[in-house]
Amino acid sequence: MSEFRWVGKAFPRIDGRDKATGVAKYVTDRVFPNMLWGAVLRSRYPHALIKGIYTSRAEASQGVVAVLTHKDVPGLNAFGIINQDQPVLCKDKVRYLGDSVALVLAESKECAYNALDLIEVDYEPLPVVSDMEDALQTDVKVHEKGNIIEHVRITKGDVEKGFREADLIVEETYYTPRQMHTFLETEGGVATIDEDGNITVFAGSQYPNRDIIQIARSLNYPMEKIRVIAHYIGGGFGGKDEITAQILLALGTLKTGRPVKIVWNREESLIAGQKRLPMKITLKTGVTKDGKLLANKARIIADNGPYTCLGSAIMKLAVEHASGPYYVPHTDLEGFSVYTNNCIGSAFRGFGATQATFAIECQLDLISKKLGIDPLELRLKNALRNHQSANLGHIPSPSVGIAETLETLKNHDLWKNKGYYLKTDRPYLKRGIGLACSHQGCGLGSFFPDYGAATIILLPGGKFTLKIGCPDIGQGNGTAFVMIASEVLCCNPEDIELEIGDTRSTPDSGSTSASRTTYTGGRAIIEAGNKMKANLFAEASRMLGVPPDSLELRPHCVAVKDSDLKVTYAEIAERLSKENRFLECYSRFDWPTADLEFKEALGLPHFIYSYISEMALVEVNVLTGEVSVLKAVVSPDAGRIINRQGLEGQAEGGTVMGMGYALMEEIRQVDGQYMNKDLSTYIIPTAQDAPEIETVPVEKYEVSGPFGAKGIGEAVCNPITPAVINAIKNALGISITKIPATPEDIYFMAKKEFDLLRS
Amino acid sequence: MEKVTVNFTLNGDHESITVNPNLTLLEVIRDVFGLTGTKEGCGHGECGACTVLLNGKAVNSCLVLISQVEGKEVTTIEGLSRDGSLDPLQASFIETGAIQCGYCTPGMILSAKSLLLKNGNPSDEEIKTAISGNLCRCTGYAKIIKAIKLAARNGKTKDAGGES
Ligand code: FES
Ligand code: FES
Numbered sequence: 001m002s003e004f005r006w007v008g009k010a011f012p013r014i015d016g017r018d019k020a021t022g023v024a025k026y027v028t029d030r031v032f033p034n035m036l037w038g039a040v041l042r043s044r045y046p047h048a049l050i051k052g053i054y055t056s057r058a059e060a061s062q063g064v065v066a067v068l069t070h071k072d073v074p075g076l077n078a079f080g081i082i083n084q085d086q087p088v089l090c091k092d093k094v095r096y097l098g099d100s101v102a103l104v105l106a107e108s109k110e111c112a113y114n115a116l117d118l119i120e121v122d123y124e125p126l127p128v129v130s131d132m133e134d135a136l137q138t139d140v141k142v143h144e145k146g147n148i149i150e151h152v153r154i155t156k157g158d159v160e161k162g163f164r165e166a167d168l169i170v171e172e173t174y175y176t177p178r179q180m181h182t183f184l185e186t187e188g189g190v191a192t193i194d195e196d197g198n199i200t201v202f203a204g205s206q207y208p209n210r211d212i213i214q215i216a217r218s219l220n221y222p223m224e225k226i227r228v229i230a231h232y233i234g235g236g237f238g239g240k241d242e243i244t245a246q247i248l249l250a251l252g253t254l255k256t257g258r259p260v261k262i263v264w265n266r267e268e269s270l271i272a273g274q275k276r277l278p279m280k281i282t283l284k285t286g287v288t289k290d291g292k293l294l295a296n297k298a299r300i301i302a303d304n305g306p307y308t309c310l311g312s313a314i315m316k317l318a319v320e321h322a323s324g325p326y327y328v329p330h331t332d333l334e335g336f337s338v339y340t341n342n343c344i345g346s347a348f349r350g351f352g353a354t355q356a357t358f359a360i361e362c363q364l365d366l367i368s369k370k371l372g373i374d375p376l377e378l379r380l381k382n383a384l385r386n387h388q389s390a391n392l393g394h395i396p397s398p399s400v401g402i403a404e405t406l407e408t409l410k411n412h413d414l415w416k417n418k419g420y421y422l423k424t425d426r427p428y429l430k431r432g433i434g435l436a437c438s439h440q441g442c443g444l445g446s447f448f449p450d451y452g453a454a455t456i457i458l459l460p461g462g463k464f465t466l467k468i469g470c471p472d473i474g475q476g477n478g479t480a481f482v483m484i485a486s487e488v489l490c491c492n493p494e495d496i497e498l499e500i501g502d503t504r505s506t507p508d509s510g511s512t513s514a515s516r517t518t519y520t521g522g523r524a525i526i527e528a529g530n531k532m533k534a535n536l537f538a539e540a541s542r543m544l545g546v547p548p549d550s551l552e553l554r555p556h557c558v559a560v561k562d563s564d565l566k567v568t569y570a571e572i573a574e575r576l577s578k579e580n581r582f583l584e585c586y587s588r589f590d591w592p593t594a595d596l597e598f599k600e601a602l603g604l605p606h607f608i609y610s611y612i613s614e615m616a617l618v619e620v621n622v623l624t625g626e627v628s629v630l631k632a633v634v635s636p637d638a639g640r641i642i643n644r645q646g647l648e649g650q651a652e653g654g655t656v657m658g659m660g661y662a663l664m665e666e667i668r669q670v671d672g673q674y675m676n677k678d679l680s681t682y683i684i685p686t687a688q689d690a691p692e693i694e695t696v697p698v699e700k701y702e703v704s705g706p707f708g709a710k711g712i713g714e715a716v717c718n719p720i721t722p723a724v725i726n727a728i729k730n731a732l733g734i735s736i737t738k739i740p741a742t743p744e745d746i747y748f749m750a751k752k753e754f755d756l757l758r759s
Numbered sequence: 760m761e762k763v764t765v766n767f768t769l770n771g772d773h774e775s776i777t778v779n780p781n782l783t784l785l786e787v788i789r790d791v792f793g794l795t796g797t798k799e800g801c802g803h804g805e806c807g808a809c810t811v812l813l814n815g816k817a818v819n820s821c822l823v824l825i826s827q828v829e830g831k832e833v834t835t836i837e838g839l840s841r842d843g844s845l846d847p848l849q850a851s852f853i854e855t856g857a858i859q860c861g862y863c864t865p866g867m868i869l870s871a872k873s874l875l876l877k878n879g880n881p882s883d884e885e886i887k888t889a890i891s892g893n894l895c896r897c898t899g900y901a902k903i904i905k906a907i908k909l910a911a912r913n914g915k916t917k918d919a920g921g922e923s
Contacts, residue, residue: 003923016794016853020845020868022796027797184808184862234798234862235896266801280865382824474860474897632776645856652899653859679805687887690900 006483006493007707010645013479014493015232015472026232027202035064035190039112040262041102041119042096042272046341046672047129047142050092050101051122051342058104058118063111066256067119068103073251075220079243081210085143086307086344088247094123095142095306096341097672098272102540105252105260107151128341128672132280132303135338142339150312152319152601155394160328161420162295166286170366174359175285175738177666178303178343179276180269182684183474185234186480187244187273188263191253199224201249201374201701205230206241206463207511208503209469212244215250226250236473237657238347239274241513242309267677275667277302277314277337277345277352281322281359283692286330291373293382298322300335300356309346312337312430313603314391316353317441323391325362325402325439325611326382331391341672347513347656350717353440358739361436375726377414379437379613380406384523392605394596399710400546401637401700402437405613408635408696409435414617419616421631428623430754431630432731435615440716442515442607443591443713448603450591452520453507454528456485456574458583462556462569463495464532466525469509471501475713476646477517483643484706485524488529490553507586515711516609518642520589522706522750527587535583539572576715577742588594592704608702611637612717614655616691618727622754625747628726629659636716637698640708647712651695654716660685661717662724767828770794770838776825784828785809785820788835796836796865799851807893810866811835817873838867840873847910847911848872857906859897867893871907880911 002008018024054069070077070091077091078084080430090099102119106112135147163169164512171562189203199221205211208228216223228246245262252260264272279302287296300318304311315337322333348354368375383406384390386398409415414433455467466485472478474759482496489496499506509521535550540558543566544551544564552561559566576582594607614634620627634651641647656672668675701708734749763780766773769792776791794851797820800808806821811820817841831839831854839846848868851857858864867890874881874889881889886907887900 010856012853012856013858015861017845017849019858019864020836020852021840022794022847022865024861025795026798026862026893029789031793082795182894184798184806184860184894184896186800233860237896250787263799266805277874476859649856649859649898649902652901653897653898657896678803679801680803682894684894685893685900686894687900687904688891693899693901717785 001216004487006712007488008641008644011479011483011643012645013476014482014498015478016517024232026185026234027204028123028263030190030202032190032192035261036105036107036252036256036257037109037112038248038260038262039104039116040100040248040364041116042268043097043101044121045123045125046095046383047116047126048094048123049126050090050094051124052335053102054120055102058115061115061118064104064115065107066105068251068255072255073218074145075218077218079214079218079247081242081310082312084439091419093711096343097674098343100248103248103252105256108723124720130342130669130671131339132301132338132340136336142341144257147338147339149339150310150315150321151336152316154319154392154598154601155332157330159295159297159330159332160322165716166294167289167485168367168370169284169286170363172363172366173739174281174362175299176279176355176358177740178278179348179661179665180667180682181237181239181348183237183239184271185264185570186264187240188260189245189249190261193250195586198227199250199253200227200229201246202229203246203249204233204236204240204244205246206236206471206473208471208501209245210511211243212503215247218247219250220253227504228469232400233471233473237349237357237511238351238513240473241347241511242274244273266679267367270667270682273672274309276345276348277304277311279318279355282356283359283363285363285367287367290380291371291378293326293328296323297328297332297334298334302335302337303340303578304337304343305342305344306339307344309344311345314347314352316601316604318356320391320441321353321356321439322360325384325437327384327388332700342669343667350440350714351514357438357718358722361522361719370425374751376406376410376435392596394594394605397608397702397704399608399700399702400611402439404698404700405611405637406437408698408745409613409615409633412633412696414615414631414633424619428464428621430620430622430728430731431617433615433617434723434726434730435613436719436722436726437613439609439611440515440715442519442608443606443609444514444516445603445606446593447591450516451588452509452511452524453586453588454509454521454524455507455584455586456528456532458532458569458573460573460577462573463497464489465497465499467499467506468521468525469501469506470512473512475650476643477512477521480518480642480646481521481525484525485529488526489532491556503707508634516580517716518709519705519711520591522642522709523589524587526706527589527671528585531585531587532583536572537583539576539724540567543567543575601666608710610658610712610715612719614723616720616723616727618724618731620728620731620746622750625743625744625750627663627728632691632720633696634693635696635698636712637700638712639705640699641697641709642707642709647697648695650716652693655693656685656690658717658720659724662721662739662741664740664742763826763827763845767791767830767831767833770834778825780824781823781828783821784823784825784833787825788820794835795835798865799864807870808863809821810869810893812869812873815873815876817870836868839868847913849905851906851910851913855902855906857898857902862894863895866896867903875911875914
């Protein structure tokens, strides 16, 4: 029998019923009496000066209540988590097609959108910065201070020495696309204001407590009069970490005194929303003839678009992960994040590690091919072990499970019986198997304060309320939290009422991001739970007349060890209530950090990592270039698993998302214009594209984690992309250095190898 | 704009509404009736989040003009569970973990319902085809397919039980 009642089980989501019956109210489902609709006027040019904004015709239009411009922003007309460089409403310059120029507030959605056409803006177009290398050279500046947002370079050992000692050096450049989160609920929400001036914003958000700071700064309004509620949310994946519509929602309700709803339509979400940053990654890697990695040099450029958002931090994570989860004695890793007039780049599941993983894992397959060493053995030979120094010269927490995840794949039938799976009965169908590894730093990294907090309250009847800030954006941290609390308090998940993602009622628990939520929230809950336990023991000891150390928890009660004597939680609650008392326990938990900090690259390195290996079986039709991913086997190491069903859900969802990144997903831009604007031209995988997925976890106990858990929400998105690409390369014997590898690309590459049409 | 009067059945109740003819069924369901279980993900027939049953067949309600439902039966996710008892699909989606953010879930369940109404024993391929117009960004579809198979099995056991 397992030592746990709940931890590690496959437990169905606590909000499943509300979601399956349509009862769950998402932030964009909310309506209020007398509510106005807001519509945002976007820029007409990717880069232009604004010479004048004329709103009178729009103001006179039917149903319009107000048209707001930069003049109406009471506080700082800029926001941004890292640099406040994005205007709430543009004043004298626009820098991409998604820029907000004016906000129309009207009696209906139709009236609001109709009035957008009546706003006249005089623009003076400027030359467009659309290429990231060009951004480093050109005189055209997206912002006054120049186009480089941040540049970092971190070295370990002596990379040139490593290259001198190497028997083989491979050098290659890799390109990754701008990927859209494509959460099904687009950005937006509703805001209200009451007679005392208290503003409440319901919005898709991954960190409501930080939103309050940004809203207050731009509205020049007291923080304590602003409340943000982020529940329920139809997906985030990083794209709701930075501000989207929150400030405009609050501004709209402040200016009109009425409830305001703004929901970006799908085209706006595509054009204005944040995306995964495209990167160009050049790697030079030196290796001995028996496959030992000696040196890795990386130069990374990230196209951040016009505003920083979280982009520079993402570039730094790409630097941190650029040598993969391997031991490499000599590294020289450099990154630039640059402004362009393309779409904004910001957080997206994987946060830079995804791009880096694609590059280094393709590089390893190249090495494997050149040296004639099995790709799995090559990785196993170099896999980072406990107490070895990682990429940046730091020693990660000793829960390094990469080798075990590789062993898992090695022992899997798909790998052992490759020959069988690779057979096809048609000459134009070619099969291949590819694999890749990845890791992902959990938490915000060194330097930044990273903490979680939770409150537990004993309720009449013996149930508990659990309050915690970081929202559940869909991935299921809410359910994991309840399981952890039930474990500590020895009760059933039904006995825990969860309150989540509300700045008024839940403690600040940091962001839902960075593979940090279950870990941080879990630790805070365990500590708050232990305080509650101690209190329950104290009360029970008083009620039973026995010393606290003779007590233990049994389901829903405190009992005397080796005895039937007990008092239930309900009885304790009743007693407290008679005495006019109650039990509320709060606890805060702060992350452990690495033994190293880089003043020149704040946030690096991380201390705890999740690890993962994945392999894919693909079938390529060389007549059409079409790729079917037939099967994926994923072995994640997320430490101790809290919810088996949640872990599998992450592994499966991440696999399909990463497969889309490998094969089909890209927002294509030319001179700052968008070549695709909807879900017919930006394609994500459907049920017909998704492979069969098998998840075989490795549980490398993380001593600091809740019951030994680490994070996993991001790593699951990383290895599948190079695994699929390596499988295609393996099937066709071609080289692919740019994703997505679309059917057109593959068709033309395959044509050279297999000209089946000629005969 | 001249308003139109439309008579139809919504989740078993007869309704008669007089509205602008340019409204879509999705807008009527959400804004007139306040049934927000039906979601909008694109408004252009590309995502399936707005799927409802029209005379038992799954349609994207964002593509249906309100006049087109005259005399027809509309079922939304709110109409699928009766008196608090879940449809086998709702139960299986919850049990198997086919729900994450849940924004695609109502539409996904109704597409599956439409399939199971005409084919109680679908193959994997038939399931994939039936839900190929419903995008899900969270789950990777594996558990959704599992849930639909489970519901098909449970539906059958239930029918068999009813006969005995
Ligand atoms: S909202 Fe109808 S298909 Fe997307
Ligand atoms: S569960 Fe989130 S889109 Fe399907």
